Amino acid sequence: MLAKRVVPCLDIKDGRVVKGVQFANLRDAGDPVELVQRYDRDGADEVVFYDISASAEGRRTTLDVVSATAEHAFIPLTVGGGVSDTDWIRTLLRAGADKVSVNTAAVRDPDLVERAALHFGSQCIVLSMDVRRAGPGRWEVVTHGGRRPTGRDAIAWAAEGERRGAGEVVVNSIDADGARQGYDIALLRAVADAVGVPVVASGGAGGPADMLAALTDGGADAALAASIFHSGEVSVAGAKRYLSDRGVLMRVV
Amino acid sequence: MIEVVDYDAGNLHSAAKGLAAGGGEPVVTSDPSVIASASAVVLPGVGAFCDCVGKIRERRLEEPIRAFITSGRPFLGICIGLQVLFDRGLEGTGAPGLGIFPGEVVRIEAPGLKIPHMGWNSLRFARASRLFAGVPEGAYVYFVHSYHAVSSDVVATCDYGQPITAAVERDRCYGVQFHPEKSSAVGLRILRNFVEMAAA
Numbered sequence: 459m460l461a462k463r464v465v466p467c468l469d470i471k472d473g474r475v476v477k478g479v480q481f482a483n484l485r486d487a488g489d490p491v492e493l494v495q496r497y498d499r500d501g502a503d504e505v506v507f508y509d510i511s512a513s514a515e516g517r518r519t520t521l522d523v524v525s526a527t528a529e530h531a532f533i534p535l536t537v538g539g540g541v542s543d544t545d546w547i548r549t550l551l552r553a554g555a556d557k558v559s560v561n562t563a564a565v566r567d568p569d570l571v572e573r574a575a576l577h578f579g580s581q582c583i584v585l586s587m588d589v590r591r592a593g594p595g596r597w598e599v600v601t602h603g604g605r606r607p608t609g610r611d612a613i614a615w616a617a618e619g620e621r622r623g624a625g626e627v628v629v630n631s632i633d634a635d636g637a638r639q640g641y642d643i644a645l646l647r648a649v650a651d652a653v654g655v656p657v658v659a660s661g662g663a664g665g666p667a668d669m670l671a672a673l674t675d676g677g678a679d680a681a682l683a684a685s686i687f688h689s690g691e692v693s694v695a696g697a698k699r700y701l702s703d704r705g706v707l708m709r710v711v
Numbered sequence: 712m713i714e715v716v717d718y719d720a721g722n723l724h725s726a727a728k729g730l731a732a733g734g735g736e737p738v739v740t741s742d743p744s745v746i747a748s749a750s751a752v753v754l755p756g757v758g759a760f761c762d763c764v765g766k767i768r769e770r771r772l773e774e775p776i777r778a779f780i781t782s783g784r785p786f787l788g789i790c791i792g793l794q795v796l797f798d799r800g801l802e803g804t805g806a807p808g809l810g811i812f813p814g815e816v817v818r819i820e821a822p823g824l825k826i827p828h829m830g831w832n833s834l835r836f837a838r839a840s841r842l843f844a845g846v847p848e849g850a851y852v853y854f855v856h857s858y859h860a861v862s863s864d865v866v867a868t869c870d871y872g873q874p875i876t877a878a879v880e881r882d883r884c885y886g887v888q889f890h891p892e893k894s895s896a897v898g899l900r901i902l903r904n905f906v907e908m909a910a911a
Contacts, residue, residue: 459870460824461831461851498895503831529728534853534893554725556855556893579758581827581855625827654825679830709831709851711895 461709462673463503463680464698465658466687468493470539471510473519477688487688490523494531497687500694501711502533506559506682509539521553528554538586538628542567547574551582559584559628562601565608565615568622575623580655585619586628587612589645597645604632612645613652620653627657628682634662638686641668646676658682665692666700673706713909714749716776716792717741718766722892726755726789729892733902735909743775751909752779755892756791760800760816760858763791764808773809780811785908786884787842793879793886794860802858812879812886814862821872827857832869832889834877840866842878842885844904850897852877852889859888883908 468475468490477487487493494505507527509520517540524537537550538559547558558578564571564585574583589612592598597612616627629649631642641662650657656679659672663683672678686692695711702708713735715727723739730737730753737753738745746752754776756763767773780786788796797808800816808816819828831851836843843866854869860876867878869889879886885905891898 459832460828460854461833463830528725532729532732532893532895532899534855534890552724556722556725581757581829581857625829655827656825656829679825709833 459707461503461707462701464501464669464694464701464708465504465506465680465682466497466502466694467506467508467660467682467684468688469508469510469684470520470523472516473523475688476510477685491526491530494527494535497694498531498533501698501709502694503680503709504534504536505531506536506538509537511540521549524550524553524555536584538584542570544570544573544577547578551578557582557584557626559586561586561588564619565599565601565610568618571619571622571624575625580623580625583624584626584628585616585624586630587615587619588630588632590632591642591645595644595648597648600632613648616649617652620655624655626655627653628660629657630660631662636685637662638664640664641672641676641681643671643676646672646678650677656680666697669697670701670704670706673701712749713737713751713753713906714746715739715753715755716746716772718763718770718772720756720758720763720791722757722890723755725892726753729899729902730906733899733906735902735906741770741772743771746772746775746779749779749784751785751787751905752776753905754786754788754792754795756789756795757855758791760791760794760802760808761804761806764795764800764806767795777809777811780884783883785905787905788886789892790856790888790890793888794858796884796886797860797862800858811884812860812862812864812881814860816858816860818858819856819871819875824872827855828871828875829855832871832875834867834869835874836867837865840878840880841908842880842901842904843867845900846897852891852894852897854889856888860886
């Protein structure tokens, strides 16, 4: 049967991996190609690059990173961050990305998901959404790191994304992001019940126990995490062994 | 020389890099005469069946591919590159394939399970194959697809509500539904096995 996935996420700025809290106090965290190779050896099922470069020059170096990674790492690679048109999606796929995720631009122009899925196939178009709790059992899609509300209901948006052709949905809880208090399990469950495509849990991982909750109670297919892996306090292999020992089907290398 | 057929498929370069990591010196080509003189050929692919088979025909690569396979030299189709080798694909409006393998490529029926079948699944071998030498039963490989081949030439399956065709083989024509170039060490081992067959 299909294994659940553990996915390290790397923030890329001007060709380097950076670490920071809420995009502030960015520190260099290393060479992306070396990190991906290490995660590949460690059993990562996929790697996500999140491009936080602001300039065209930064975008170009990110593209170089995608090509270099595709050359040296042999696991699926998803690229997101600032993706707003199909030309850029095509460029990223040609450079070696296996999937491209759209977020803010899709909220602004939902038709982008449709156009992208039509051109490149649903399997490589990921709808990524930032979500804030809006009340009991209600969540709102937000943009700009949570600062800008959109009025869109998160569960309805996930379903619409699927209908428009997204092949996967990443659910990032802004409330939980960086707090390391665990993913928003009720949110994940609500999305997983609403869509028929894979759901990726993001935001809030403090350790393997949180991943266990996301992949079982939350119904997620993959657990994404950034800081806990980069800091080295949790290894990908260690997290996967923990999950496997507790009955979650994992590819353990 | 291993030729990787360029017909504007998305993951062309990933497949070439994987073969290089497996010890080969792949060359990307869409030249029919280069294909004819190759020692081995790889047909990669992502996308839709009709689109891919259409591009192969537009570039007049169907006959060179068929002739190469008939010559008995090693051939490997990856994902859509496997699917187009069948008689017919039912994706979209449906289209005839290259007819190297008898059978159809049908939508995965997996009630309660998500489509596409995307992620890592484990291999079950129906019979021994040189392509999988050194790959243990249960090894995980990476799949992304919504259709699979119904075939009597299956050498490996994975379980996704039903047995899904993971690999087919007839003489020295091989096809894998998963992406060896994205399947980490196990995938590279498979590509190395193919490279060795090409060199032999």
